[in-house]
Every structure is written in structure tokens, then in C-alpha cells.
Amino acid sequence: MSGRFSAHGQVAIVGYAQSPVVRHADKTLGVLATETARQAIADAGLEVGQVDGFVSATLFPTAGAHAAEDGVSIVTPNWLAANLGVDPSYAAGFQGMGQITGSVSMAVNALASGAADYIVLHRALHNPPGRYHENPMTQAGGSQQWTVPQGYFGPLVMIALLYNEYVQRYGATREAMAQVVVEARKNGARLPWSYWHDRPLTAEEYLAAPLINDPICRFDCDIPVDGVAAFILTSAERARDLPHRPVYVAGYASGAPSRARLPLHWPLDDVQEVGAAMAQRLWASSGISPAEVDLPQVYDGFSPFVYLWMEALGLCGEGEAHRLVLDGGIDADRPGTLPVLSGGGALGNGRMHGIPQMLECYLQLSGRAGDRQRSASVGVACHSSPHFGGAVVYTSEPS
Amino acid sequence: MSELRRPVPVPDEASAPYWEAAARHRLALPRCSRCARLCLPPSSICPSCHSTEPDFSWEELEGRGQVRSWTVIRQSFLPGFADEVPFVLVDVELDVQEELRMIARLLDGPDAPLGVGSRVQLGFEDLPGGAAVPAFELEADS
Numbered sequence: 001m002s003g004r005f006s007a008h009g010q011v012a013i014v015g016y017a018q019s020p021v022v023r024h025a026d027k028t029l030g031v032l033a034t035e036t037a038r039q040a041i042a043d044a045g046l047e048v049g050q051v052d053g054f055v056s057a058t059l060f061p062t063a064g065a066h067a068a069e070d071g072v073s074i075v076t077p078n079w080l081a082a083n084l085g086v087d088p089s090y091a092a093g094f095q096g097m098g099q100i101t102g103s104v105s106m107a108v109n110a111l112a113s114g115a116a117d118y119i120v121l122h123r124a125l126h127n128p129p130g131r132y133h134e135n136p137m138t139q140a141g142g143s144q145q146w147t148v149p150q151g152y153f154g155p156l157v158m159i160a161l162l163y164n165e166y167v168q169r170y171g172a173t174r175e176a177m178a179q180v181v182v183e184a185r186k187n188g189a190r191l192p193w194s195y196w197h198d199r200p201l202t203a204e205e206y207l208a209a210p211l212i213n214d215p216i217c218r219f220d221c222d223i224p225v226d227g228v229a230a231f232i233l234t235s236a237e238r239a240r241d242l243p244h245r246p247v248y249v250a251g252y253a254s255g256a257p258s259r260a261r262l263p264l265h266w267p268l269d270d271v272q273e274v275g276a277a278m279a280q281r282l283w284a285s286s287g288i289s290p291a292e293v294d295l296p297q298v299y300d301g302f303s304p305f306v307y308l309w310m311e312a313l314g315l316c317g318e319g320e321a322h323r324l325v326l327d328g329g330i331d332a333d334r335p336g337t338l339p340v341l342s343g344g345g346a347l348g349n350g351r352m353h354g355i356p357q358m359l360e361c362y363l364q365l366s367g368r369a370g371d372r373q374r375s376a377s378v379g380v381a382c383h384s385s386p387h388f389g390g391a392v393v394y395t396s397e398p399s
Numbered sequence: 400m401s402e403l404r405r406p407v408p409v410p411d412e413a414s415a416p417y418w419e420a421a422a423r424h425r426l427a428l429p430r431c432s433r434c435a436r437l438c439l440p441p442s443s444i445c446p447s448c449h450s451t452e453p454d455f456s457w458e459e460l461e462g463r464g465q466v467r468s469w470t471v472i473r474q475s476f477l478p479g480f481a482d483e484v485p486f487v488l489v490d491v492e493l494d495v496q497e498e499l500r501m502i503a504r505l506l507d508g509p510d511a512p513l514g515v516g517s518r519v520q521l522g523f524e525d526l527p528g529g530a531a532v533p534a535f536e537l538e539a540d541s
């Protein structure tokens with residue numbers, strides 16, 4: 001990759017739909033996805049028959065003993081196309097980390113190359129019956145032999161080690177993290193589709209929660225849900241004829257750690273080093289500088305990622321995010337702050353992966369945020385960790 | 400009491416020497432014959448020099464190191480650990496090679512004084528059936 005992305009401003013989001021985010025939907029995930037996709041297509045002013053591209057990521061992010069079944073616990077692009085009655089010219093799934101930003105990059109590439117004209121990008125997330133991560137295994141082979149026999153299991157432990165490294169290095173407190181989670185839940189409480197609609201959290205409630213894997217408590221983790229979101233993407237040229245104001249993709253980047261690690265081991269140095277390189281590629285590809293971003297939407301599936309993304313994007317110095325947060329620096333209701341969780345994030349919506357970040361960028365930059373409307377023209381939507389996931393820069397103007 | 404037992408490791412061709420050594424309470428790691436670097440977990444390609452013919456030789460090591468991070472597990476998603484909580488997991492950088500990290504239990508318990516840089520040495524937990532899992536203990540004089 002060198003210099004500005006040649007598809008800069010050439011692809012736009014032109015419509016969307018977001019299902020209610022609930023603990024357990026009263027219909028199958030496949031039905032929810034099909035209905036949500038139809039809604040998004042109609043929202044973009046299109047007919048189902050005009051859509052010729054399908055992109056998604058199907059990771060079922062549970063460590064538990066749950067099967068991934070198409071149409072039930074996951075929904076692949078091909079499944080969705082078939083159930084909408086479309087024979088697509090392009091259908092593909094993203095396999096890496098940063099499922100939402102990675103899916104966007106595939107959709108952009110397909111549209112910019114002419115492989116498809118109108119793409120449905122969807123994400124369907126499922127909360128299976130029973131405990132989400134619980135796994136009754138009594139034997140550990142393959143990659144799990146390096147973690148499971150010593151009780152090192154599931155994503156919380158991975159995040160706990162990473163977060164404690166941050167806490168020890170920079171002196172971050174639970175009081176600061178309480179402000180992160182309170183901010184996410186405050187903004188999520190204002191979203192009619194959110195699982196946490198009308199249910200904000202207080203700092204006292206956060207601080208009273210027992211630790212699960214020190215220093216992580218349950219409020220640091222997004223809650224597993226059933227939910228589907230779909231976006232329609234097309235070329236900037238086609239977007240001009242559609243009803244809503246387009247939101248353009250200026251560039252994207254993803255992280256790619258080269259150092260071999262144990263499974264589930266995300267040391268802080270890796271996150272910072274590889275994350276900084278990812279951010280450099282992001283700014284180079286988009287032709288945007290961090291100072292121009294007025295709508296940063298950081299990933300928060302686990303709350304420590306808020307600090308790590310703020311720092312990776314250069315919104316503050318390394319190790320400084322927790323202090324900025326403690327000083328009210330991410331309060332989206334105060335002028336002059338960094339509204340990094342104005343869309344509620346995953347903590348304020350439910351486990352929708354990077355959808356809340358992308359959706360907030362779309363709603364605000366297209367002027368469709370209703371009474372939450374902010375004045376913003378450059379958004380960044382992040383997903384997963386800065387060193388494994390990625391970010392997309394969105395703009396309200398094509399260049 | 401949990402009815403499920405703690406998960407035991409299932410060795411494979413690449414990992415058999417590691418678990419065989421562990422059962423004898425020794426730490427063995429593969430060393431690349433091309434670049435002389437150790438790796439964990441064992442791999443078919445050397446993660447340091449990327450040779451596809453690393454001709455690894457297994458070497459027994461002392462297993463001392465320093466704590467880089469830790470967490471106290473108060474709730475486990477593995478039912479087989481229900482009777483073990485709370486327990487401590489430590490992320491340890493081994494002295495023998497920069498950035499060679501192991502994650503294992505700290506046998507001193509959740510109240511042991513811990514900090515970044517705390518010195519630890521290898522210990523082992525015996526599991527039913529003859530397997531043993533590497534763990535760490537705080538060095539006596541640290």
C-alpha cells in the first residue's frame with residue numbers, strides 16, 4: 001500500500017436497517033436477517049432484484065460448545081442471497097478479525113472494481129440458549145492444549161491480561177473505566193433499537209460490580225444478543241440517484257501482527273506497535289488526518305479497547321486515554337470533547353460487533369440521526385483490537 | 400462440587416515432547432536449527448526466521464522469568480475449574496529469550512504479592528492420568 005487509496009470517495013453507503021437488539025429473538029436469525037436486508041434495500045430506494053452483491057462476516061464469537069449453523073446461529077452471504085431469491089454476481093465473507101471493517105473493505109473493493117453494483121453488507125449475531133462461553137470440555141487438543149489445561153480460556157481472560165498490563169503501566173483506575181461504561185450506556189439508552197434502551201448505568205453500579213477476571217467486571221463486556229444490521233453500498237455515481245444523502249468511504253486499514261503468540265495472547269506492546277502502524281496506513285489511505293475527525297467511533301466490545309483505540313488513532317497520547325476520560329473528555333453531550341461512544345458502542349447496544357460504530361458514522365454523516373443529530377463530516381468506525389482489527393474512515397463529502 | 404474434571408492436554412506429534420517433559424516436571428521447548436531461537440507453541444515453521452525446515456531440537460530449560468501481567472480468575476467458563484476458583488494466571492516473559500512468553504497458573508494463590516517484574520520460577524500441577532501442566536511460583540527470595 002502506498003499513498004492515497006485509489007477508490008477514495010468512490011463508494012458510498014446509501015441505506016440501512018437495524019433490527020431490534022434483544023437477548024433472544026422470537027424468530028430465527030435467518031428470518032431476522034432476511035427481513036432486515038429487505039428493509040435496508042427498500043430504505044436505499046432499491047428493489048431486491050437490483051442487488052447483485054452480498055458481503056458479511058460470519059464469526060460466531062463464542063467459546064462455548066455451540067454449533068455454527070447457517071440461518072440459525074450464523075447467516076452467510078450466500079444463505080442471505082438464496083433466501084432473498086437473488087443469484088448474486090458477487091458473494092463473499094470476511095474471515096479475519098475486525099469483521100465489520102473487513103467486510104466494508106471487501107464491499108468497497110468489489111464495487112470499485114465493478115464486480116457488483118449494489119451490495120448488501122449484513123451482520124447477524126446470535127445469542128444461543130445456555131451460557132454464551134461455557135464449555136464442558138475435559139480434553140484440550142490442537143491450539144487449546146496451550147491454554148485450556150491451565151484454565152486460560154475465553155476472551156475475558158485475554159482482555160483481563162491486556163487490561164491489567166495497561167492498568168499497571170499507566171495507573172488507570174476503575175473510576176475512569178466507570179466513566180467509559182456509563183458514557184456507552186447513556187448513549188445506548190437513547191437508541192430505540194438498543195437492548196439497553198432507557199437503561200443507563202451509574203458509576204456506582206459499575207463500581208459495585210464484582211470482578212470476574214481482574215480487573216474486568218461484567219459491565220466491561222458487551223451482552224450477547226440476537227440482532228441483525230444491514231447496509232447498502234454502491235458507487236458514488238449511482239448513489240447520486242438514490243433518496244438519502246450518501247456517506248462515502250475515504251479509506252480503510254487493518255492490523256496484522258507478525259509476531260507469533262500463544263493463542264488468546266494480546267500483549268499491550270503488540271496492540272500498541274501494530275495498532276500505530278495500522279493507524280498510519282489508515283490516515284495515508286484516506287488522506288485524512290486525526291485532527292480532521294469529528295466523529296471517532298471506537299470499538300468497545302470489551303471496555304479497555306476504548307483506551308487502546310483512542311491512543312492508536314492518536315486522539316490522545318499513549319497511556320493518556322484513561323485520564324482524558326476521567327476529566328469528562330469523551331462526554332458526547334459536552335462541546336469540544338471526543339464523542340467516541342456517541343453511538344452507544346457495543347456496551348450500549350449489545351454484542352453487535354462493530355455495527356454500532358459503523359451505524360453511528362452513517363446516521364450522523366447522512367443527517368439521519370434525528371434528535372441525536374450532531375454536526376460532523378468525518379467519522380472513523382473501528383472494530384476489534386487496533387492490532388488485529390481495523391478501521392474505516394467515512395466522510396459526508398466524496399473528497 | 401463440579402461433576403466435570405479439569406481438561407487434560409491431548410498431545411499431538413508436534414507437542415508430544417513438551418508434554419512428555421512436563422510429565423517429568425521439566426520444561427522443554429523446540430529450538431530452530433537455522434536461527435537458534437526457541438518457540439512456543441511448537442510450530443512447523445519457525446516463527447522467528449520463517450524457515451520451513453527448522454529442524455527443531457527439543458531442549459530442557461530452567462523456566463525462570465518475570466511477570467508481565469496477571470489476572471485473578473474468579474469465574475471460569477470451564478466447568479472443570481469450578482472448584483479451583485479463585486486462581487491466578489500470570490503472563491511471564493522467560494529469561495531465556497526476549498519476548499518468549501508463557502501463560503500459566505501462579506501456584507502461590509490469589510493473595511500473593513504480585514507486580515510487573517515479579518520474579519517467578521517454573522512449577523508443575525499434576526493432573527489425574529499422569530499428565531502435568533507447567534505453572535509458576537514466586538521465587539523464594541524475591
Ligand SMILES: [Zn+2]
Binds near residue numbers: 433
Ligand atoms: Zn528459525
